[in-house]
Amino acid sequence: MTRAGAIRLSGWLLALAVLAVPVVAVLRGWLAAGQWPVKYLTIDAPYTHVSAAEVAVAVQPLLQKGFFAVDLQRVRAAVAALPWVAAVEVRKRWPNTLVISLREHQPWARWTGNRLVGADGDVFSVPAAQMPAALPRLSGPPGALPEVIAFYRSAVAACTPRGLHVAGAQLTARGSYTLDLSAGAHIVIGRDQSQQRLARFLAVWPQLAARHSEMFVYADLRYANGFAVRWPDAQVPAVTPPSTPSAGNT
Structure with a gap:
């Protein structure tokens, strides 16, 4: 390549770089939160133990960057951290809606202390005030x-x-x-x-x-x-056993 050709190529590259700066700036502005805010939050849940307000409060700080910048993994983690939430699915719906579907734990029994066992065998914890009594x-x-x-x-x-x-x-x-x-x-x-x-x-x-x-x-x-x-009246045991329990069973 001649020296003149190299100069012309450098000139074209410089011109493209100069043009790219405002294009990138425009795109960043176009994709910004102010241009494409998340206006609606759709929640699909049974609402037995988890309220829509709790979910909204948990995800609101993550929606400030706008529709395109919402991190679905972080939203999912924020909702999953709520008590009673067993599973979460999150997706975007064009042009301004975030859709959250969640499944709640179904308590079946209490397990060693203040933990609960779900109907599917999973172990989870809830605030003491929300602990079901008849389990x-x-x-x-x-x-x-x-x-x-x-x-x-x-x-x-x-x-x-x-x-x-x-x-x-x-x-x-x-x-x-x-x-x-x-x-x-x-x-x-x-x-x-x-x-x-x-x-x-x-x-x-x-x-x-x-x-x-x-x-x-x-x-x-x-x-x-x-x-x-x-028996409550301290009667003699109904079946008289040996004086001590059998070995190895205490």
Whole structure:
């Protein structure tokens, strides 16, 4: 390329650069928040525990840059951080609307402290003032939730036909189970042969209930050949067990 040609090419490049500056400036202004603001927020939700106002307050600071600059990931994270929100979908609708669809947690039980278990098995937390009262109470070591849920459900299926309503289940760090009944009674089952021990107790329960007008206070099934039952009037246990529970079941 000749020197004259190089000079002409440099001149063209310089001219294009000069022209590009106002074009970029125009585009930036055209895409700015003032030109394309988000005017409408559409929320699709059941509104059982989460209100439209809560969602609007959570996302409002993220809408200030306008329609094109809205970060959908940040909006999704802001809504997902609200109590009771289980899943969120966010999308833009031309020319000025943000659409948010959310699914709420469906509480099924309380789990170890002030956490909740959803109908799909997910664990979540809500403010203490919003904690539902009439839920089964489950507790156990970290990672034991699936096992406790399975035991609770099997216990409910076994106890309900006998007129015993299970309100909760506890699993200790040593693997010992206790059932809590809605009437306030407790059934200590232990950690070995829990299903068989509960079945043995339930087989005798109708005869025991026929002899007592009140619900028992405490039943200890941790015996090799029987169980002990304590009644409100401190009567002698209905089934006399050995003097101590069988080894390894405390």
